[in-house]
Amino acid sequence: MSGLDSRGRPNGAHPIQINPEQLLDDGYVILRNVVPPERLNELRASFETLVDRQQANWARDRDDPGCFAYVAKQPRLAFQTVIDAATANTVEFCLHENTLGVSRQALGTRDVGLKQMILLCNPETPYGPDLWHRDVSHGPTNNAPLAGLQADMLSNGPGSVQWNIPLYDDDVLWVVPGSHRRLNTPRENQELLNDPRAKLSNCTQVSLKAGDGVMYINTILHWPSNYSTRLRRIIHLRYTSFGGQLFPYGSRFLWEPDFVRHLSPEGQAVFHRFLELAQLEDDRIEAFYRALLDQDPEAFRQALALLHPGDTGRLVCVVLLSKLARRMGALKRPEVANLPERERASAVGEQTFSIRNLESLARRFTGSETKLLGQRFAPLDARLQLETEHFVPSLASKPTRYAQEHMPDRFDLDDFIASWSNAA
Numbered sequence: 001m002s003g004l005d006s007r008g009r010p011n012g013a014h015p016i017q018i019n020p021e022q023l024l025d026d027g028y029v030i031l032r033n034v035v036p037p038e039r040l041n042e043l044r045a046s047f048e049t050l051v052d053r054q055q056a057n058w059a060r061d062r063d064d065p066g067c068f069a070y071v072a073k074q075p076r077l078a079f080q081t082v083i084d085a086a087t088a089n090t091v092e093f094c095l096h097e098n099t100l101g102v103s104r105q106a107l108g109t110r111d112v113g114l115k116q117m118i119l120l121c122n123p124e125t126p127y128g129p130d131l132w133h134r135d136v137s138h139g140p141t142n143n144a145p146l147a148g149l150q151a152d153m154l155s156n157g158p159g160s161v162q163w164n165i166p167l168y169d170d171d172v173l174w175v176v177p178g179s180h181r182r183l184n185t186p187r188e189n190q191e192l193l194n195d196p197r198a199k200l201s202n203c204t205q206v207s208l209k210a211g212d213g214v215m216y217i218n219t220i221l222h223w224p225s226n227y228s229t230r231l232r233r234i235i236h237l238r239y240t241s242f243g244g245q246l247f248p249y250g251s252r253f254l255w256e257p258d259f260v261r262h263l264s265p266e267g268q269a270v271f272h273r274f275l276e277l278a279q280l281e282d283d284r285i286e287a288f289y290r291a292l293l294d295q296d297p298e299a300f301r302q303a304l305a306l307l308h309p310g311d312t313g314r315l316v317c318v319v320l321l322s323k324l325a326r327r328m329g330a331l332k333r334p335e336v337a338n339l340p341e342r343e344r345a346s347a348v349g350e351q352t353f354s355i356r357n358l359e360s361l362a363r364r365f366t367g368s369e370t371k372l373l374g375q376r377f378a379p380l381d382a383r384l385q386l387e388t389e390h391f392v393p394s395l396a397s398k399p400t401r402y403a404q405e406h407m408p409d410r411f412d413l414d415d416f417i418a419s420w421s422n423a424a
């Protein structure tokens with residue numbers, strides 16, 4: 001069933017080789033026959049079984065946890081939640097040398113985990129063009145400002161890659177090549193303000209045949225140009241690095257491991273390794289927060305260097321961990337902690353099947369500790385807010401005070417450490 005050898009490689013196949021420089025330069029690479037042609041029909045059939053299964057769940061419950069949100073314009077299946085042994089080839093495909101293996105090449109390390117696997121589908125009624133966007137948002141609980149994320153990636157390499165692999169020919173996606181390396185230009189902003197759902201003057205269409213794939217860095221400016229009723233089945237994956245020079249943004253797994261029992265022994269072993277990597281990262285995150293709680297600059301610097309080995313960009317890692325601490329703190333509030341799981345997840349901006357992942361980290365700390373972490377991060381959080389609300393097309397859905405584009409001015413790692421170690 002799996003077709004994997006003992007090292008997770010497909011039996012008898014010639015792996016795809018990529019040029020990581022091209023990914024860094026353009027922000028995306030198109031790869032042909034990511035799904036080996038002889039496997040296309042088998043995967044189409046299995047995914048269709050899963051679509052039917054999920055449709056039945058949605059018919060009963062639009063908030064069924066098999067989907068992180070039933071989105072009428074683009075139904076999305078968290079397909080691992082509806083597999084069985086007969087359809088486990090869908091998940092096993094995410095461990096293939098052409099997907100996981102190529103992602104390892106792109107990220108420059110074998111220590112790569114699968115963060116997310118979903119199937120994007122066509123809507124039942126025509127929706128038309130969606131908004132141009134980058135897959136990052138910059139609010140009180142999310143991400144560092146875009147230029148910070150980009151500088152970190154340019155200094156230390158990408159921390160994650162995202163994939164679209166259509167099971168039927170697909171040309172819905174357009175991108176602005178190279179935009180993952182920079183902020184929007186004034187011209188792009190003007191065009192986006194004029195019409196955020198229209199073709200930009202410098203964009204390129206991503207035309208894929210069934211089984212091809214596009215691997216991209218998801219800060220790239222991109223556009224779902226037309227959600228029509230044409231049959232659309234996109235395997236949408238995100239892999240995250242645990243062995244690189246930076247701390248990847250949005251790195252926590254968006255799946256619960258219950259489904260792993262349906263996989264082959266080889267597939268199970270790969271997922272167990274993913275969980276081990278995530279556990280090790282959580283140990284490091286805990287050490288980082290403990291150093292901050294203890295107001296111990298030396299332990300703090302050591303913990304930070306393990307999470308973000310690259311010298312440049314460490315403040316970005318601190319910002320990301322300040323956001324994570326804020327989400328943990330929200331979970332500890334009694335009015336949230338006592339809610340049923342689904343409501344708890346939505347109260348803190350998590351997805352139903354990733355809330356337990358955040359809770360397992362949060363359990364390492366008491367409520368007073370997460371409150372104290374909030375105080376330690378407060379001076380940084382203040383520096384991440386502007387005096388007035390602002391709006392940047394493609395980055396935010398509504399105006400916010402949180403800086404979308406730039407890291408704080410005249411505030412570096414030493415300033416952050418001084419902001420809490422002096423208070424000792």
Ligand SMILES: [Fe+2]
Nearest residue numbers: 133134135222
């Ligand atoms: Fe997107």
